[in-house]
Amino acid sequence: MNPAAAVAGAQSAAVVPSASASATTASKAAQPARPLLRHVHYENLVAGMAGGVLSTLALHPLDLVKIRFAVNDGLALRPRYNGILHCLATIWKHEGLRGLYLGVTPNMWGAGASWGLYFFFYNAIKAYKTEDKVESLGATEHLVSAAEAGVMTLCITNPIWVTKTRLVLQYEAGIDSSKRQYQGMFDALIKIYKYEGIRGLYKGFVPGLFGTSHGALQFMAYEELKSKYNRYRNRPSDLKLSTLEYISMAALSKIFAVSATYPYQVVRARLQDQHNKYSGVVDVIQRTWRKEGVHGFYKGIVPNIIRVTPACCITFVVYEKVSQTLLGFKKND
Template sequence: MASEDVKRSESAVSTIVNLAEEAKLAREGVKAPSYAMLSIFKSLVAGGVAGGVSRTAVAPLERLKILLQVQNPHSIKYNGTIQGLKYIWRTEGFRGLFKGNGTNCARIVPNSAVKFFSYEQASRGILYAYREQTGNQDAQLTPLLRLGAGACAGIIAMSATYPMDMVRGRLTVQTDKSPYQYRGIFHALSTVLREEGPRALYKGWLPSVIGVIPYVGLNFAVYESLKDWLIKKRPFGLVEDSELSVTTRLACGAAAGTVGQTIAYPLDVIRRRMQMVGWNNAASVVTGDGRSKAALEYTGMIDAFRKTVRYEGFRALYKGLVPNSVKVVPSIAIAFVSYEMVKDVLGVEIRISD
C-alpha cells in the first residue's frame, strides 16, 4: 500500500509539474511574439530618434560639407567652415542653413533605425558563431568582430535608404539655376525616375558600399571597444562602476566618429560627385570650361577618382573635411548616446554593448 501511495504521489507531482510547464509555455507562446515585436519596435524607434536628433543638430555643417565637395574649382564660393556658413546666411538666410534637412531626416531616421537594429542582430549572430567555433560560451566580441558587425549594419542600412540620400544631395545643392526644380522628396524621386531612370537613384552606390565598411564598422568598433576598455581598466578615475557617464560616452562617440570619417571621407566625396552627374548647370557645380566639365562626367568610381585627382589634385578628395569633422564628431557622439538613453526611457534592457 505504501509503495502504491508513493507512486500515486509521484504521479500527482509529475502531473502538476507538467501542467505548470504547459501553462508556462502557453503563456510564453502568447506573449513571446508580441514582446519580441514590441522590443524590435522600441529598438527601431530609439535608432530613428537618435538619427534625427544628431543630424538636425549639425544640419548647417552637413549642407556646407556637400557644397564644398561639389563646388566648381574655377568658381570658389565657399572657402572654409566659418566663411561658408556666413556666406549661406548672407545669401539664403537662416532657412538656407537647414536646406535639405527635412529630406536628410526623412532618410537618416529610417537609416539610423535600421543601422542600429541591424548591428544588434549581426552582433548576436556573429557572437553565437564565434562561441560555437571556439567552444567558449563566455567569449565576447573582439574589436575585429565588432567591425564586421558594424560593416554589415552599415551596408544594409545604406542600401535600404540610398535613393533618399541621392535626392537629398540634389535638394541640398539646388538653386534657381539648377536643371530641375524639385519641390520636395517625392517630387525629386519621381522626376529622377522619369527623366534618368531607376539606375540614377543608385549613382555612387558602389563607393558608398566600400566606404560604409570602414566608416560604420569603425564607428561601432571604436565606440564599443573604448567603452569596454574604460569599464574594465577604469583609467584616470573616469569610471566608478559599470556605468559610464554621459560625458564619457560622448567622448567615446566623438573618437569613433573621428576615426571612421577620416578613413572613409574620400569615398564620400566621390559618391557625392557621382550623384551630381547631370547637374553641370547647378550653381555649385557650374563648369567654366570644357576641361572642368569633363571632370564631372564619370563612367564609374575609378574614373571619378582619376579625374578628381588629375584636375584638382589629391587634396580634392578631402574637400569639406574640416566642416565634416566638426559635424561628425558631435553627430556620432549624440547618435550613440541618444540611442542608449532612448532605449533606457522605453525600457529596453539590451543596449549596444550588451
C-alpha cells in the same frame, strides 16, 4: 531454456530502448522553440531614429557646407567660398535660413532611417553572434557585424541620400524659386526615377558600399573603447556608462572613422551631383586626382568633422538613453 520465455525476454528488451528513444524525442519536442526574431528589438530602431533626427536638425547647415565643398571641382557655376564661416554667411545673406536648410527633409529621413536601421540590424546581428557564447565579441566580430548592418541599411536608404545631395546643390533655389529643379524630397524622388530610373536613385551606391567601412570602423572603435575603458576601471565590460563617457567614446570613434574613410564621401557626392557627369567611380577618382590631387579627396573634411563629431555624440547619447529606457520598460512589463 523455454523458447517462449526467450522470445518474451527479447521482445521486452526491444521495448526498453524504444521507450527510451520515445522519451528523448518527447523531451526535445517539449522544449519551447526559439522564436526566429528573438533578437530583433524595435526599441533599437526607435532610439536610433530619435538620435539621427535630433542631430540632423541641430547640425544640418554644416552638412550642407560639407557637400558644397566636397563637389567644388572648379566649375564656373559653383559659388566661391573662402571657408566655413564665409560659406555660412554667404548662404544666409543670399538665401536666408531656408538656404541653410536646403535638403533638410531627406537628410532627416535619411539620418533617422539610417541610424535607426543601423542600430536595429547591428544589435540583432551582434545578439545572434553572442548567443550561447561565454565571451563577448572581439574587435573583428564587431567590425564584421557593423559592416553587415551597414550594407543592409544602405540598400534601403541610398535613394534618400541621392535626393538630399540634389536638393543641397540647388545653388539658386534660395534666390529664385522658379529655378528649382526639384521642389522637395518626394518631387526629387519622382523626377529622378522618371528621368534616370532605378539607376539614378542608386547613384553613389558602390562608393557607399565602401563607405560601410566607415560605420564598421566607428562601431568597432566605439565597442572596443567602451569595453577597454570598463576593464581599465575594473568594471564589467558591458556596464552602462555616464553621459559624458558616452560622448567621449562616440567622439573618439567618429574622428577615427572619418579620418580613415573620408575620400569615399567626396567620390559619392560627386557621383550624385546633378551639375557634372561621370561614367562611374573610376572616372571620378581619375578626374579628381588629375585635377586636384590628394587634396581633392579631402575637400570638406574640416566642416564634416566639425559637424559629424557633435552629431555623432548627440546620436549615440540619445540612442543609449532612449534604448535603455524603452528596453527597461519592456523588461518590467
